[in-house]
Amino acid sequence: MGTIIVGGIVLCLTAAAIGSMIHDKKNGKSIQCGGDCKHCGGHCGQ
Amino acid sequence: MKTLKDVSCGETVKVTKLTGEGPVKRRIMDMGITKGVDIFVRKVAPLGDPIEVMVRGYELSLRKADAEMISVE
Amino acid sequence: MSIKIALAGNPNCGKTTLFNALTGSNQFVGNWPGVTVEKKEGKLKGHKDVIIMDLPGIYSLSPYTLEEVVARNYLIGERPDAILNIVDGTNIERNLYLSTQLMELGIPVIMAVNMMDIVEKNGDRIHIDRLSKKLGCEVVEISALKGTGIEKAAQKAITLANQKNIAIPVHKFAPEVESVLDVVEQKLGSDIVKEQKRFFAIKLLEKDDKIQSQMKLVPDISKEIEQIEKLFDDDTESIITNERYVYISSIIGECYTKGRKDSLTISDKIDRIVTNRILALPIFAVVMFIVYYVSVTTVGTWATDWANDGLFGEGWSLFGLEVPGIPILLDSALTAIGCADWLHGLILDGIVAGVGAVLGFVPQMLVLFIFLAFLEACGYMARVAFIMDRIFRKFGLSGKSFIPMLIGTGCGVPGVMASRTIENDRDRKMTIMTTTFIPCGAKLPIIALIAGALFGGAWWVAPSAYFVGIAAIICSGIILKKTKMFAGDPAPFVMELPSYHMPTVGNVLRSMWERGWSFIKKAGTIILLSTIVVWFTTFFGWVDGQFRMLEDMEIDHSILASIGSLVSWIFIPLGWGDWKSAVAAITGLVAKENVVGTFGILFGFAEVAEDGTEIWGTLAGSMTAIAAYSFLVFNLLCAPCFAAMGAIKREMNNAKWFWFAIGYQTALAYVVSMCVYQFGTLFTTGSFGILTVVALLFFLGFIYLLFFLGFIYLLFRPYKESSSLKLDTKNFARAK
Numbered sequence: 039m040g041t042i043i044v045g046g047i048v049l050c051l052t053a054a055a056i057g058s059m060i061h062d063k064k065n066g067k068s069i070q071c072g073g074d075c076k077h078c079g080g081h082c083g084q
Numbered sequence: 085m086k087t088l089k090d091v092s093c094g095e096t097v098k099v100t101k102l103t104g105e106g107p108v109k110r111r112i113m114d115m116g117i118t119k120g121v122d123i124f125v126r127k128v129a130p131l132g133d134p135i136e137v138m139v140r141g142y143e144l145s146l147r148k149a150d151a152e153m154i155s156v157e
Numbered sequence: 158m159s160i161k162i163a164l165a166g167n168p169n170c171g172k173t174t175l176f177n178a179l180t181g182s183n184q185f186v187g188n189w190p191g192v193t194v195e196k197k198e199g200k201l202k203g204h205k206d207v208i209i210m211d212l213p214g215i216y217s218l219s220p221y222t223l224e225e226v227v228a229r230n231y232l233i234g235e236r237p238d239a240i241l242n243i244v245d246g247t248n249i250e251r252n253l254y255l256s257t258q259l260m261e262l263g264i265p266v267i268m269a270v271n272m273m274d275i276v277e278k279n280g281d282r283i284h285i286d287r288l289s290k291k292l293g294c295e296v297v298e299i300s301a302l303k304g305t306g307i308e309k310a311a312q313k314a315i316t317l318a319n320q321k322n323i324a325i326p327v328h329k330f331a332p333e334v335e336s337v338l339d340v341v342e343q344k345l346g347s348d349i350v351k352e353q354k355r356f357f358a359i360k361l362l363e364k365d366d367k368i369q370s371q372m373k374l375v376p377d378i379s380k381e382i383e384q385i386e387k388l389f390d391d392d393t394e395s396i397i398t399n400e401r402y403v404y405i406s407s408i409i410g411e412c413y414t415k416g417r418k419d420s421l422t423i424s425d426k427i428d429r430i431v432t433n434r435i436l437a438l439p440i441f442a443v444v445m446f447i448v449y450y451v452s453v454t455t456v457g458t459w460a461t462d463w464a465n466d467g468l469f470g471e472g473w474s475l476f477g478l479e480v481p482g483i484p485i486l487l488d489s490a491l492t493a494i495g496c497a498d499w500l501h502g503l504i505l506d507g508i509v510a511g512v513g514a515v516l517g518f519v520p521q522m523l524v525l526f527i528f529l530a531f532l533e534a535c536g537y538m539a540r541v542a543f544i545m546d547r548i549f550r551k552f553g554l555s556g557k558s559f560i561p562m563l564i565g566t567g568c569g570v571p572g573v574m575a576s577r578t579i580e581n582d583r584d585r586k587m588t589i590m591t592t593t594f595i596p597c598g599a600k601l602p603i604i605a606l607i608a609g610a611l612f613g614g615a616w617w618v619a620p621s622a623y624f625v626g627i628a629a630i631i632c633s634g635i636i637l638k639k640t641k642m643f644a645g646d647p648a649p650f651v652m653e654l655p656s657y658h659m660p661t662v663g664n665v666l667r668s669m670w671e672r673g674w675s676f677i678k679k680a681g682t683i684i685l686l687s688t689i690v691v692w693f694t695t696f697f698g699w700v701d702g703q704f705r706m707l708e709d710m711e712i713d714h715s716i717l718a719s720i721g722s723l724v725s726w727i728f729i730p731l732g733w734g735d736w737k738s739a740v741a742a743i744t745g746l747v748a749k750e751n752v753v754g755t756f757g758i759l760f761g762f763a764e765v766a767e768d769g770t771e772i773w774g775t776l777a778g779s780m781t782a783i784a785a786y787s788f789l790v791f792n793l794l795c796a797p798c799f800a801a802m803g804a805i806k807r808e809m810n811n812a813k814w815f816w817f818a819i820g821y822q823t824a825l826a827y828v829v830s831m832c833v834y835q836f837g838t839l840f841t842t843g844s845f846g847i848l849t850v851v852a853l854l855f856f857l858g859f860i861y862l863l864f865f866l867g868f869i870y871l872l873f874r875p876y877k878e879s880s881s882l883k884l885d886t887k888n889f890a891r892a893k
Contacts, residue, residue, distance in 0.1 A: 039495065040494035040497075044500055044504070055686055056682075058682055107580075108649045108651075109395065119399055127432065129437070129544055130432075130544055132547065133547050134543060140251050141250055142653065144652070144653055145651075147649065
């Protein structure tokens with residue numbers, strides 16, 4: 039029983055992780071720095 | 085002919101002509117260094133190059149090699 | 158129908174602040190393929206159908222820099238419904254120069270004079286009514302930082318866009334220029350709409366070939382050009398530029414009244430010390446030392462120790478109350494719930510060990526990000542470029558290259574992207590290639606791991622990593638400069654030095670949080686997935702022809718071990734030819750923190766921590782100190798993570814250059830690590846083998862490239878200060 043519950047949680051987490059990565063990718067964000075960048079766009083110095 | 089390169093710190097000079105051509109000249113002019121404008125040479129970088137000047141109310145830094153293209157009086 | 162409003166203005170005029178204020182949290186960040194410089198897009202707060210477009214900051218619409226070309230292609234090609242031109246009120250004269258060009262595009266323009274709070278504080282006055290009349294567009298006063306006037310500006314822009322009230326330039330050039338422009342306008346083909354005629358006429362007169370290639374019909378105007386060039390004794394491009402400034406100078410007196418006369422501002426006073434001839438370099442060194450010493454060694458270590466030993470270790474005490482660590486809590490919870498062994502293993506030995514090892518470094522990174530945000534926002538970066546230019550130029554880079562590198566200590570992706578501010582193509586390519594040599598935030602855990610596990614937390618390991626990065630940049634500069642691709646004269650360096658200003662606490666914290674959050678998010682997504690894959694491939698394998706889950710002692714039979722063994726021989730000359738290190742280095746390509754996460758799983762950090770023994774002990778047992786340092790050097794210098802490679806590819810915009818950059822980085826990493834290991838072993842143990850000879854040969858070759866070739870080069874072609882941007886490869890080839 040415990041295995042199923044915990045396994046389910048881990049599966050959900052994994053699915054959420056993949057989902058959020060796809061979501062970000064669609065929005066044109068880089069995974070690395072969260073950017074292309076919402077506020078800096080590589081012009082951080084400005 | 086005297087160029088911006090020869091001007092010492094703390095002096096104010098007037099631009100008479102810009103020599104050179106293409107992108108560099110255009111960039112310098114875009115930044116407001118055009119014929120007749122006053123330039124105040126504020127300081128020289130620690131290692132002797134580039135220089136910092138005040139033009140049209142703001143601070144600009146440029147290399148001596150580029151400053152040589154700016155004739156002043 | 159939706160309305161598009163483009164924000165255009167000089168760099169550093171507060172455009173991004175305004176963009177954030179206008180769009181609020183309601184953002185959508187878009188990435189346009191095919192262009193290397195992206196525009197940002199967001200919806201105006203409270204208006205679903207109004208899209209705000211943030212263009213890169215530009216000084217002019219000239220064809221010479223990437224950002225200017227992207228901005229003007231957007232403005233001409235896509236024609237937004239209105240342009241909101243942001244003008245820095247404290248630097249109005251030069252800012253108006255771009256405005257005169259925007260007015261000619263045949264698009265409704267509204268001008269927002271920003272930083273009015275500072276203008277008022279200085280006792281200056283801007284007469285917006287006169288400015289409006291002289292430029293022929295509506296002008297509003299705003300302060301993007303304080304948020305005053307921005308709604309009014311946005312509202313006016315919407316009204317203007319709806320009315321399609323196209324800006325008609327009021328400014329006029331000298332009569333001679335105007336008459337020539339009239340003639341050129343007459344000659345233009347019918348494919349150009351009436352309101353854009355003036356723009357195209359001017360660009361034709363300026364001999365702008367990028368615009369010419371966009372026109373269907375290019376009229377021959379060489380006679381007009383010749384006539385006017387003779388008259389003014391100058392080229393047409395300069396004549397037009399000159400005319401714009403002449404017009405601005407003629408109106409500025411009426412529109413702008415200066416309050417106090419030439420008193421030294423605070424910014425000037427700071428600058429007197431910070432860029433002082435004697436003090437500038439020591440101050441710079443101290444600033445850099447403080448940033449990395451504090452974030453890596455003092456505060457950083459304290460926080461990371463707590464996170465690694467406490468939160469993700471045996472536990473920590475909160476006001477005398479013992480709080481057990483996450484692994485212990487999870488362990489008991491999983492045992493209580495009666496979870497199967499394999500899942501128990503996946504969670505504790507896989508996810509917690511891997512993700513935990515990475516998350517442990519978050520505090521350290523946050524400290525670094527605070528410093529970086531402060532340095533970026535206060536205006537010191539431009540000064541650093543000013544101070545360092547002379548040195549960097551010697552290595553074929555520009556002072557501006559320093560800014561991407563400093564940003565790259567946070568993350569290589571924005572670092573590589575920041576190289577766009579470098580106008581010269583060669584300098585930019587060189588900067589893109591070398592920026593990722595600087596240890597980024599994600600490499601920090603690797604450094605900390607090696608320093609902690611094999612050097613007993615010695616203070617010099619972290620600074621030496623930065624030193625290796627800087628040395629790699631310098632050597633690359635010297636070597637690459639001599640290749641045909643990078644040969645040529647130094648490029649010009651013309652840069653604005655913005656006034657210093659105290660960054661707001663909110664801004665610094667937001668920047669820190671954003672970068673920190675993306676790091677945490679990465680741990681929760683890509684690192685999490687990697688750890689699951691690594692755990693699975695580590696603890697499953699074939700033993701005696703049977704596929705099953707492995708015991709801790711059997712992981713040499715795992716899937717990962719067999720894959721690792723296929724490639725690990727490559728790294729034997731570098732001193733870490735066992736499959737575990739090879740696998741760790743390869744998983745580092747996904748994200749550099751992954752190296753630590755993979756080690757966490759392979760060496761079972763969580764398990765060891767439970768026993769309360771030294772966390773990094775098992776790693777120390779498997780590697781010599783010199784091999785570990787070689788491993789560190791390789792991971793610092795070799796191809797960066799996929800995201801940074803993607804950034805390099807985007808910025809290079811050329812497959813050949815991209816592969817050259819990646820290949821060069823990896824080859825350099827290999828050679829340097831090999832030298833480190835072979836010579837290190839030679840000096841410590843005295844063992845001399847065939848590999849030592851190979852390393853010696855590499856080393857000599859390196860020295861040859863570094864000095865000798867350069868010596869010949871200097872002999873025939875002395876360093877020349879030059880004013881031209883042209884590549885002079887022919888001369889170079891002859892000299893060689």
